[in-house]
Amino acid sequence: MDQRILEFIGDLRRAEIRISPSEALDALAASAEVGLRDRETFKTALATTLIKEFRDLPTFDRLFDLYFLDLQALGEGLKKALGPEDPRIRDLLDRLMAEEGIEIDPLTELLLWGQGTEMELAIRRGGEHVGLERLMYFLQIGYFSRRIHDRFDWEAIERDLARLMQLLEARGLDPGRLARIRNYLDLRLEAFRRLIRQHVERELERRAFRQGEKLTREVLTDKPLFALTAEEVAQMKAVVARLARKIKDALALRQRQEEKGRLDSRRTVRKSLQYGGIPMELRFRRRHRDKPKLITICDVSDSVRNASRFMLQLVWSLQECFSRVRSYVFVSEIAEVTQAFNTYPVDKAIEWALRAAPVDYHCRSDFGYAFSRFCRTELESLDRKTTILVLGDARNNYNDPQAWAVTHMRERVKGIIWLNPEGQWGWGIGDSVMPLYAPHCDVVRECRTIGQLAQVVDNLVHHWWRRGR
Amino acid sequence: MFQSVEEVQQRFRQARYIASRRLSTVVYLAERMARPVLIEGPAGVGKTEMAKVLAEATRRRLIRLQCYEGLDEGKALYEWKYAKQLLYTQLLKERIGELIEDTHSLPEAVAKIAGQDDAFFSFRFLSPRPLLQAIQADDEVVLLVDEIDKAEPEFEAFLLEVLSDFQVSVPELGTITAKHIPLVVLTSNNARELSDGLKRRCLHLFIDFPPPKDELEIIRLKVPEIPERLAQAVVTAVHRIRALELRKPPSVSESLDWARSLVILNAQQLDPTLVEATLTMLVKYEKDLERVKGALDKVLADLN
Numbered sequence: 001m002d003q004r005i006l007e008f009i010g011d012l013r014r015a016e017i018r019i020s021p022s023e024a025l026d027a028l029a030a031s032a033e034v035g036l037r038d039r040e041t042f043k044t045a046l047a048t049t050l051i052k053e054f055r056d057l058p059t060f061d062r063l064f065d066l067y068f069l070d071l072q073a074l075g076e077g078l079k080k081a082l083g084p085e086d087p088r089i090r091d092l093l094d095r096l097m098a099e100e101g102i103e104i105d106p107l108t109e110l111l112l113w114g115q116g117t118e119m120e121l122a123i124r125r126g127g128e129h130v131g132l133e134r135l136m137y138f139l140q141i142g143y144f145s146r147r148i149h150d151r152f153d154w155e156a157i158e159r160d161l162a163r164l165m166q167l168l169e170a171r172g173l174d175p176g177r178l179a180r181i182r183n184y185l186d187l188r189l190e191a192f193r194r195l196i197r198q199h200v201e202r203e204l205e206r207r208a209f210r211q212g213e214k215l216t217r218e219v220l221t222d223k224p225l226f227a228l229t230a231e232e233v234a235q236m237k238a239v240v241a242r243l244a245r246k247i248k249d250a251l252a253l254r255q256r257q258e259e260k261g262r263l264d265s266r267r268t269v270r271k272s273l274q275y276g277g278i279p280m281e282l283r284f285r286r287r288h289r290d291k292p293k294l295i296t297i298c299d300v301s302d303s304v305r306n307a308s309r310f311m312l313q314l315v316w317s318l319q320e321c322f323s324r325v326r327s328y329v330f331v332s333e334i335a336e337v338t339q340a341f342n343t344y345p346v347d348k349a350i351e352w353a354l355r356a357a358p359v360d361y362h363c364r365s366d367f368g369y370a371f372s373r374f375c376r377t378e379l380e381s382l383d384r385k386t387t388i389l390v391l392g393d394a395r396n397n398y399n400d401p402q403a404w405a406v407t408h409m410r411e412r413v414k415g416i417i418w419l420n421p422e423g424q425w426g427w428g429i430g431d432s433v434m435p436l437y438a439p440h441c442d443v444v445r446e447c448r449t450i451g452q453l454a455q456v457v458d459n460l461v462h463h464w465w466r467r468g469r
Numbered sequence: 470m471f472q473s474v475e476e477v478q479q480r481f482r483q484a485r486y487i488a489s490r491r492l493s494t495v496v497y498l499a500e501r502m503a504r505p506v507l508i509e510g511p512a513g514v515g516k517t518e519m520a521k522v523l524a525e526a527t528r529r530r531l532i533r534l535q536c537y538e539g540l541d542e543g544k545a546l547y548e549w550k551y552a553k554q555l556l557y558t559q560l561l562k563e564r565i566g567e568l569i570e571d572t573h574s575l576p577e578a579v580a581k582i583a584g585q586d587d588a589f590f591s592f593r594f595l596s597p598r599p600l601l602q603a604i605q606a607d608d609e610v611v612l613l614v615d616e617i618d619k620a621e622p623e624f625e626a627f628l629l630e631v632l633s634d635f636q637v638s639v640p641e642l643g644t645i646t647a648k649h650i651p652l653v654v655l656t657s658n659n660a661r662e663l664s665d666g667l668k669r670r671c672l673h674l675f676i677d678f679p680p681p682k683d684e685l686e687i688i689r690l691k692v693p694e695i696p697e698r699l700a701q702a703v704v705t706a707v708h709r710i711r712a713l714e715l716r717k718p719p720s721v722s723e724s725l726d727w728a729r730s731l732v733i734l735n736a737q738q739l740d741p742t743l744v745e746a747t748l749t750m751l752v753k754y755e756k757d758l759e760r761v762k763g764a765l766d767k768v769l770a771d772l773n
């Protein structure tokens with residue numbers, strides 16, 4: 001069983017669940033403690049030692065079923081899977097072989113006395129050299145089952161069985177009993193063949209699973225955001241949430257470290273006067289560094305909606321790291337959506353911002369107009385602690401770019417960071433006015449995929465907000 | 470030592486705790502493998518209680534370390550009784566004077582005093598905090614590290630060290646090793662993600678809101694005077710309210726509070742006015758309250 005558990009762990013790892021060697025050993029130890037008697041208990045023993053993140057549980061559950069679906073059959077319920085296993089017949093055969101001193105093929109022995117687990121192991125070994133790694137389609141199951149099947153010496157088994165039957169006959173067993181024994185042996189043979197096929201079927205499912213996992217995780221993070229389907233968007237939400245969490249922890253940790261106080265000698269001495277000049281109580285200085293402020297301005301027109309969605313999700317999750325977060329969305333008209341972000345849960349807030357904010361979602365993007373409106377109403381509230389994060393492709397539909405507005409904004413804030421969900425090769429081509437805005441921005445980055453978005457935000461958190469500004 | 474998973478379940482029940490099969494299995498393994506258990510889950514689902522009950526069921530003493538922001542090694546492990554040390558030096562001023570009487574230079578005097586370190590850095594002046602208490606204990610204990618997510622990540626790293634070898638070194642006193650490995654339970658409300666190292670070391674258990682069947686059992690157990698029909702109605706209503714996606718859905722502790730107040734009000738069934746009047750026992754945020762009030766028809770449908 002250990003071998004099986006290790007393979008299972010291998011697949012968990014392939015599904016990007018991190019499992020350390022010590023955890024793998026724990027899983028083996030835990031499963032040995034509880035045994036295989038009860039499937040749920042066994043499952044808990046593996047889960048509690050291997051799975052430490054809530055989000056990994058569904059993957060664990062699915063894989064567990066692929067690996068240990070037949071656990072019952074392998075353990076106690078063995079009899080059912082192997083057909084009627086008549087103990088009297090076994091006894092009879094046992095005695096016969098002892099008395100006659102017959103040598104039989106190990107495989108026959110396995111067939112006669114083996115437990116499901118041992119059969120399973122034999123099949124697994126049989127499958128090692130038949131090229132199972134090429135198994136990819138449902139239609140190949142028959143072929144590979146036959147190949148594994150052919151690795152066993154069935155003739156030897158038949159010979160052994162025939163010899164046993166002859167001996168029994170020679171001992172004068174009545175025909176009825178003989179027929180029952182033959183039938184029993186046939187059933188065991190049949191069960192063994194069935195196990196082979198099951199093994200191949202499960203192998204195929206496992207492969208499909210591995211492929212699926214790999215595809216979703218690897219391909220999606222590199223797929224252009226605009227091309228994600230609704231279902232893929234849903235999948236990526238979890239990935240982004242995970243990312244946000246990581247960034248937040250890093251940032252929070254640093255903010256706390258920076259705040260850590262040093263001994264405040266003046267206050268310590270003053271306090272010590274109470275105790276006749278002895279510094280009984282130490283005083284520490286708490287450095288108060290204000291958290292930065294953040295304003296996000298997101299283009300929510302159709303072409304970049306997914307990018308905005310994920311950025312809003314990130315910003316929403318990082319709110320606590322800033323003393324103040326204000327969010328705006330625009331297509332042409334611009335509207336503040338901070339309020340929605342403070343009231344609704346994240347999903348709802350984002351859906352609201354992408355569909356129901358007071359802007360016209362169906363007009364053509366006009367960055368210039370949006371920025372000029374922003375300047376007119378919000379300029380006064382900007383200060384040097386504020387960073388402005390703009391997300392948009394800067395495709396201005398040949399409207400007036402009004403770059404002066406960005407200049408004004410820049411003069412009042414700590415910096416402007418622009419994330420562009422369009423490939424850099426397109427900037428400045430056609431109606432893209434990125435090159436006109438870029439000189440007023442402190443950072444301009446391409447942000448076409450989740451992978452890139454992750455990297456950019458991570459960088460910002462670690463460098464931009466670090467420089468004590 | 471528990472002999473089986475079933476025994477865990479039974480003994481917990483005797484200690485008035487409804488343990489799921491999963492929880493019982495993890496507890497069983499924790500004792501067998503001498504591993505800490507890390508319990509994560511929303512507030513009020515019985516994480517802290519589980520540690521207390523574990524102590525009761527295994528007849529061990531419970532030592533609790535409540536974590537909070539700013540908790541440091543000193544407050545968790547030991548502190549020198551600084552004030553007491555100072556007081557002693559004051560009271561012993563003359564003795565110290567005598568001690569350095571025949572010295573001729575400052576360095577010589579300092580050296581002389583340093584030679585007396587032992588007198589001031591001894592167990593007499595050491596005040597052990599929960600972690601050291603657990604390690605020093607002569608009897609077997611359950612160590613509860615409650616709400617570890619509230620402490621700083623650095624503290625976690627330190628805790629991990631302690632949990633790995635159950636020994637600490639006090640520079641002035643040497644190394645202290647645990648006589649018995651304590652049974653350790655850590656809890657987290659998931660305010661932040663914990664470090665991989667700590668998670669790796671622990672057996673992991675997620676506790677979520679219990680299934681209706683278990684919650685009904687909990688209510689019967691903790692509010693025995695509640696009429697059966699009302700208990701069932703409470704459970705159903707609470708589960709429907711949880712499905713409303715509130716900012717903070719009611720937890721087991723809130724169901725219990727609610728059940729208790731309904732009993733005090735002598736309620737026999739859940740009528741809408743009564744429910745509205747007692748809803749604050751269940752839901753705390755203004756927005757959530759409005760939400761539930763708006764959906765009250767659905768929440769109470771077919772309950773009475």
Ligand SMILES: Nc1ncnc2c1ncn2[C@@H]1O[C@H](COP(=O)(O)OP(=O)(O)O)[C@@H](O)[C@H]1O
Pocket residue numbers: 485486487488511512513514515516517518519656687691721722725
């Ligand atoms: N499974 C359970 N069996 C008995 N009581 C429970 C159970 N779960 C929760 N409770 C009760 O709910 C309340 C909250 O439990 P507590 O341990 O404080 O929650 P947490 O530590 O998870 O926030 C306690 O009064 C506890 O007795």
Ligand SMILES: [Mg+2]
Pocket residue numbers: 513516517518615656
């Ligand atoms: Mg608690």
